[in-house]
Amino acid sequence: MDLLANLGLGFATALTPVNIAYCFVGTLLGTLIGVLPGIGPTATIAMLLPITLSLSPVTALIMLAGIYYGAQYGGSTTAILVNLPGESSSAVTAIDGYQMARQGRAGTALATAALGSFFAGTVATLVVAIFAPPLTAIALQFGPAEYFALMMLGLITAVALAHGSILKALAMVTLGLLLGLVGTDIYTGAPRFTLGYPELADGLNFVAVAVGVFGIAEILRNLENEHEREVVAQEVRGLLPSGEDLRRMVAPILRGTALGSILGVLPGGGHILASFASYTIEKRISKTPERFGHGAIEGVAAPESANNAAAQTSFIPMLTLGIPSNPVMALMIGAMIIQGITPGPNVVTDEPALFWGIIVSMWVGNLLLVILNLPLIGLWVRLLKVPYYVLFPAILAFSAIGIYSINSNTFDLFAVAVFGLLGYVLLKFECEPAPLLLGFVLGPMLEEHLRRAMIISRGDATVFFTRPLSAALLAIAVLVLIVVLLPNVARKREQVFQEEDA
Amino acid sequence: MIGRRKDLSAGILFIVIGALFVYGALGQELGTPIRMGPGFFPLILAGVLILLGALLFLQGLRQPSAEPMVVPWWGLVLILLAPTVFGLTVQGLGLLPAVALVVLISAFASSRMSAWLALLLTIGLTVFCILVFSVGLGLPIRLLGPWLSL
Amino acid sequence: MIRRHLTAAATILGLSMGGALAQDYPTGTVSVVVPFSAGGPTDTVARLVTESMSRTLGQQVIVENVGGAGGTLGAARVAKAAPDGYNLLLHHIGMATTATLYRSLPYDPQTAFAPIGLITDVPMTLVARKDLEPQDLAGLISYVKANKDTVTYANAGVGAASHLCGMLFMSALQTPLTTVPYKGTGPAMTDLIGGQVDLMCDQTTNTTNQIKGGEIKAYAVFLDQRLDSLPDLPTAKEGGLEGVELGIWHGLYAPAGTPEPVIAKLADALKTALADPKVVERFAELGTKPVPADQATPAALQAKLTAEIARWRPVIEAAGIYAD
Known part of the structure; x- marks a missing residue:
């Protein structure tokens, strides 16, 4: 069978001592840098890219992939420990992960993330190896109308992210969408809402907004009542998940992996939607949805598996077509070109060792990640014992450097201050930041695809309903909306929240 | 209100x-x-x-009025000032002074911070950041900027 | 690791000796600003060239990505930087087009910089979704003219290579098409492969592999001779289309006022880099080659810049699209 021969070639490539060593170094460096607050995978890879340039192409790419997984896991660690997502997908992990940490269950949350990621990574690696070409074909069926429908579905799921008022969640999504539109309009080149600053021409920086509305707002909230406050419980209960925890996380991990593997293939936004959508599904089908937002382990397991599965399958469009599906993949493509490999449909036939070596190294990288991180959990959790008044200046310093390193744009730092203030005010009004971030990421894409669909269909709005994929996605979106707004469901929601208040 | x-x-x-x-x-x-x-x-x-x-x-x-809220005004000012000052100084003064300023300013946002501890923290974190980002990662940001070289 | 320590130490030393003589140049790390994000085609060109220049100059030449606003933010940064030879800019054709695309730039592209030399000229290819009917360029031209209301042309946003090329193509045909803008080449290529749009014209860096892999159809290269990497692809002139020759040229600049000896030293290092077999080989894989030695000079770059600003001004003004 071809697959076995190919995987054999992959293992032969990935398992040379040199490649294992660099895979390990990449995973380690990625974790260590990615765990610094405010520094997510994109910033980490951009910073570490030059280090890989002196290596051979296969080794360099294996190391880069290692940095990617490491940074992604490191980013989730920070999201759980200090409520600071380094990228959009870990914004979801922060919701329940941080609550778990506040309850002294940081170790469990981190272990859940590691185990979920490893399982998802293993399955997704197989998906990449077996289904890369057919999945690519499906992804190509997605035109602007389908993307628009998918984004709408994603936005509607955002309502479930909030554990408070639906109205506020909707308002936060809308505000996020609007903030996402700041910058140059790609259709006409007209600057929008830039207040005349050329620094805003490319829009607000995601990390700056995330650090502001999540990080700064959280620091301020902790400063409110320093004497009695529990930043994070000092007493840390068991590091590893209990049998009960394991039982709870199995199904969410399976569903998250499936969803992430599928959505990750879609170029542009797929991996972002994966973690949000998997969280929504878990909350919807849970018998105890009121636990979500208050430290539900399912709320960590599902998005982390979805996120990691999507991270893996997002390699598919890059490997089969040479198309970057997210900024990290764009960096990987840049690295390949510098190494003398032009990514494209030819890579699999011209460089089979490289192609299959990378795929197998994904799995090796995930394995190393678990081996590396399970022992490190004890260390990370101990960080929480650092007094908060020492921790937050460090968070600010790392975030400042991380944000500045992305584009050397000082404007992004002023944005941190502005969004810190806005985030804090909204927090005071009990508006949650996660839906805002989802809107912020999806805003420009939603508009882009809507307008593009209308241009290509020559103004025929029925295109959203006549194309089968688009129609199906919109039908699901409407269904979700009905379920959310249905009177008896809403009444049940209210009861749930009253119980909580009592 | x-x-x-x-x-x-x-x-x-x-x-x-x-x-x-x-x-x-x-x-x-x-x-x-x-x-x-x-x-x-x-x-x-x-x-x-x-x-x-x-x-x-x-x-x-239709809601009843809630209890008044606590706002850490002093902390609010300092925490928002810290990234702003970093942005204003990183190109002129360089990375080293800018990081030191961020830590020093934000440290005083906590009422538990003493002057000595703040100083210690500033030195420690600045050295750590320089070692990690400039020396370790080779981040292309000048340590000391043009405002300092005469 | 040790080298990094030395580099950091050298940076500090270099700063404290700010007034060192020009003939000693360079005594510290030289920073080349690329006004686009890391990993893009321009960044790739920069990293290949600077790596070789580091060896020639005996000092670290690093790439600093200062993206944003069509490359104008990074250019503005260098225009304002100290003219000491330690702050350079590597920019592409956008240096000339932004002069018209942006009606208020914080610098004058013609006077704010001291040119060092041209680097490379990346050719453009006209490509289409693989099931588009016409078999050759002549067929395409009549097809486009007959179906001008339904044919769609993808580009990667205002000022992008694909946008410039589209403007040239449409003005040569005297036929405006429905343009569908994208945020970058990647998504545009995705939709072209997926058959959502009909046509695009983009750099060989972005199209060569997809053409070879049969994912898209290629009609012509907008160059006066065929490409070594795609020998079967006719030139636009062979297909009966004149005046669309277009290359995405890259140049290296210093801020105006940089001492003459420093510029000369940099121009020499650039020339050496462009003759470096490794650079030539990598450029070839990208479907391009370094400019001839006599083009890697300040005079050649200045002439190119002036000529290109003059060439694009009427085209952009006729299209009436501005980026601010």
Whole structure:
């Protein structure tokens, strides 16, 4: 069978001592840098890219992939420990992960993330190896109308992210969408809402907004009542998940992996939607949805598996077509070109060792990640014992450097201050930041695809309903909306929240 | 008033922000449905935001007033000042002084911080950041900027 | 690791000796600003060239990505930087087009910089979704003219290579097409492969592999001779289309006022880099080659810049599209 021969070639490539060593170094460096607050995978890879340039192409790419997984896991660690997502997908992990940490269950949350990621990574690696070409074909069926429908579905799921008022969640999504539109309009080149600053021409920086509305707002909230406050419980209960925890996380991990593997293939936004959508599904089908937002382990397991599965399958469009599906993949493509490999449909036939070596190294990288991180959990959790008044200046310093390193744009730092203030005010009004971030990421894409669909269909709005994929996605979106707004469901929601208040 | 009825205040905030975006969007071309202009989509969204804000406002009117809120004003000023100062100084003074300033300024946001501890923390974190980012990662930011070299 | 320590130490030393003589140049790390994000085609060109220049100059030449606003933010940064030879800019054709695309730039592209030399000229290819009917360029031209209301042309946003090329193509045909803008080449290529749009014209860096892999159809290269990497692809002139020759040229600049000896030293290092077999080989894989030695000079770059600003001004003004 071809697959076995190919995987054999992959293992032969990935398992040379040199490649294992660099895979390990990449995973380690990625974790260590990615765990610094405010520094997510994109910033980490951009910073570490030059280090890989002196290596051979296969080794360099294996190391880069290692940095990617490491940074992604490191980013989730920070999201759980200090409520600071380094990228959009870990914004979801922060919701329940941080609550778990506040309850002294940081170790469990981190272990859940590691185990979920490893399982998802293993399955997704197989998906990449077996289904890369057919999945690519499906992804190509997605035109602007389908993307628009998918984004709408994603936005509607955002309502479930909030554990408070639906109205506020909707308002936060809308505000996020609007903030996402700041910058140059790609259709006409007209600057929008830039207040005349050329620094805003490319829009607000995601990390700056995330650090502001999540990080700064959280620091301020902790400063409110320093004497009695529990930043994070000092007493840390068991590091590893209990049998009960394991039982709870199995199904969410399976569903998250499936969803992430599928959505990750879609170029542009797929991996972002994966973690949000998997969280929504878990909350919807849970018998105890009121636990979500208050430290539900399912709320960590599902998005982390979805996120990691999507991270893996997002390699598919890059490997089969040479198309970057997210900024990290764009960096990987840049690295390949510098190494003398032009990514494209030819890579699999011209460089089979490289192609299959990378795929197998994904799995090796995930394995190393678990081996590396399970022992490190004890260390990370101990960080929480650092007094908060020492921790937050460090968070600010790392975030400042991380944000500045992305584009050397000082404007992004002023944005941190502005969004810190806005985030804090909204927090005071009990508006949650996660839906805002989802809107912020999806805003420009939603508009882009809507307008593009209308241009290509020559103004025929029925295109959203006549194309089968688009129609199906919109039908699901409407269904979700009905379920959310249905009177008896809403009444049940209210009861749930009253119980909580009592 | 602010903070006593959270939905009311949130509603007002969303309405104000929505109105600002409407103002911005009206300065742009609206275009046609076939070729939407840059103002089309933002205008719709800003309208939705105002509507949602109004609904929240109405909901807030029926709420009883809540307890007054605590705001750490001193911390608020310092925490927001820290990244701003970093932005203003990193190119002129360089990375080293800018990091030191961030740590020093933000350290005093906590009432538990003493002057000595702040100084110690500043030195420690600055050295750590320089070692990690400049030496370890080779980040191309000057340690000491042109304002310092005469 | 040790080298990094030395580099950091050298940076500090270099700063404290700010007034060192020009003939000692360079005594510290030289920073080349690329006004686009890391990993893009321009960044790739920069990293290949600077790596070789580091060896020639005996000092670290690093790439600093200062993206944003069509490359104008990074250019503005260098225009304002100290003219000491330690702050350079590597920019592409956008240096000339932004002069018209942006009606208020914080610098004058013609006077704010001291040119060092041209680097490379990346050719453009006209490509289409693989099931588009016409078999050759002549067929395409009549097809486009007959179906001008339904044919769609993808580009990667205002000022992008694909946008410039589209403007040239449409003005040569005297036929305006429905343009569908994208945020970058990647998504545009995705939709072209997926058959959502009909046509695009983009750099060989972005199209060569997809053409070879049969994912898209290629009609012509907008160059006066065929490409070594795609020998079967006719030139536009062979297909009966004149005046669309277009290359995405890259140049290296210093801020105006940089001492003459420093510029000369940099121009020499650039020339050496462009003759470096490794650079030539990598450029070839990208479907391009370094400019001839006589083009890697300040005079050649200045002439190119002036000529290109003059060439694009009427095209952009006729299209009436501005980026601010």
